[in-house]
Amino acid sequence: MNTPNQSDPAANAPIEPAQPEAAPTRTHRWGLGAFFFAQAIFVLVSVTLAAALGSPDGMALVLMLVLPTVLAGAVAVLITVVRGNGPRLDFGLEWRWSDVTTGLAIGGIGLVTTTIATMLWAKWMGPDAQSTVSSLVDGVQLPPALAVVIFLHIWLVAPLCEELLYRGLLWGAMERLRWSQLNVFVLSTAVFAIGHLEPERTALLLVIAIPIGVARMVTGRLTASVVAHQVNNFLPALGLLLLSLGLLPA
Template identity: 50%
Template sequence: MNVTPSESPEPSPPGLIESVRAVSSAPEPDRAGQRWGFGAFLLVEAVFILSAVFITAVGRINGASLSSSVSLVLIGSIVPSVLAAAVAVVITKVRGNGPVIDLRLQWTREDVATGLKLGILGLFLTYVAATIWAKAVGEENATSAVGELVTQASLPVSAAVVMFLYVCFIGPVCEEIIYRGLLWGAVERQGWNRWAAFGMTTVIFAISHLEPLRTTLLIVIAIPIGIARLITRRLGASIVAHVMNNFLPGLTLLLVTIGVIPA
């Protein structure tokens, strides 16, 4: 009589805590061929800041202001981020192996799942942290810079939709390329481990928003996003987590702007 051997069950995928623990013993990624470092990040940050200042100055010369010009709000919000991220990608092509290798700009199905889980966790943490923070600083100071600009400019529906797409999708992709792509890669190139990269990118991400009152809140928001990058070692998971984290605030901003819900 033939006996069919019992099949051994497939191992279940590791949980979040196990994945974080595994990072400590995993080898650092190879960065052979990468000829850029912190200087590249500083250049990209300079492009972001100077382009924002230039756009604002040109708008004011032509009589526009952030409180009255829809075009200035859209261009001043979107162009600096997109331009800075584009420069980061170009740097990796000219001075390295390209964005897929140097910035880890890739993802798998597992990365998407991880990003979704951490994005949901991030929404919860953001809600709790934002509630505590608003009570600490006062409701009148609790609006983000983008939210304040959108409210002041009284955007029409078409512009509000563009801003929603920027806050929820374009902005997260650009910021991940700059911080958990370029800056993270610069840290690892120095021979520091990915925990150092996680800590540094989380803090600099928060500070670089140039909103001193919100820096602590932004650090809390950035933690789940950074963990997604830490666990998977790829940018795809952190992009998904960032998109998830921005979606509800972006949707709320859109609904307030078009008058569906009160401000």
Template identity: 40%
Template sequence: MEHGDEQPAPRAVDGLVLGAHWGVLAFLGGLAGYYLLSLLVAGVVFSGDIGLGATQLPALGPLVLLAFVPNVLLGLAPALGSWRWGRGLLADYGLLPNGRDLRVGLACGGFALLAGYVVNLVLMQVYGPDRFDDPLHEVFGGIAGDTAWLVVAALIVVLGAPLTEELLVRGALWNALAHYRVPQWVTLVLTALVFAQLHGEPTRMLALLGQGIAIGTARMVTGRVGASLVAHAANNLPPALLLFASS
């Protein structure tokens, strides 16, 4: 066979890969990678707790980055899927926020903060404040005296985590559901449920669901992940600032 007759590598036809929209595969791949790597990181940290002893404290800074590593896979799978089978991050997701994304995102981020505050306030009256620990202080409390690592932690909370989570939930999953003509309001609720479950905080599940709906509204109104990214970052900004206030 002549070289001129060689066929190019097969690509997605109408967005389908192995009979499913590539967003489904990207979502499942990102989710599976996240949980598998989380187990691996937990094993490393646990073994470190046993073996480090008195030398554990200096290692707390790098553990901030280690704790974020599984989150990277949440965004990496949708990015790879878009580059391989889609049209690229900007075309598939509208990832770079524009002026309208900023306005809508900031408004929805404010509503997300309000929703989380109100729901948590109600649940505290029902279950008591002892049931509602601050997850950020549990993870990052050990670096309160190190400004450099606090800055790294704040950047992860405000920029890193929103970017990876939005690419997975309101990027790959949202696009896949849209491909199958799932009504937008159903998509909004489903992605909010996934968003809430992803955080693994049962006591804050209802609050996270409300916040997820508010953040997802930015995606629904604009049709772009850039808007929900801004909303998510705005929602995470006050808790990140509290890390400095409590240090």
């Protein structure tokens, strides 16, 4: 019978257990300037289109609503590719069922609180209470295809693009400065509300942003906040769809 070689230390050494693979760290070379640059793109494109198109309808209206947000979101992604590791690693933007279910749950709670807050805000502001998007669509009856494009943008696309900016670039820039998660949450929520440039709705936007930021904070990834934001935007998007089709009174 063969016995271990007593003179061979390697033969008698204990077997080390396999070490788990370390989780990837989000190291990137962009900071607050990246967020301000992407936000400036959004503002400049919005102002330019508003000056060029005046009171738009039809395709011009769709262009004014869609283009600034999509361009800003695309710039955010491009920054992560050029100065970081891409949105999957820098933002945690990846498909995970756990993040989706968390986003759905928190977004559902947020939808209830947002609906109540919107009703209170509308009662406080009176009959003229409208968002910027609602004021653009008010009185404009769109072809069904364009109305559906706006509906899908407000429901699905705009939340993704806004999350890339506020809970992506801004959140990641503050994390790079080693701010606490609570401070990152509070400041990004405030900047989200102010960044919409609707002073009369700032308080309402703060309420809307809280559950979205919570989804980002508890998971550490952007997917959950995107889903929560999309859940929150469904009813407003549906209302705009019915309004733009003439099926809902202004």
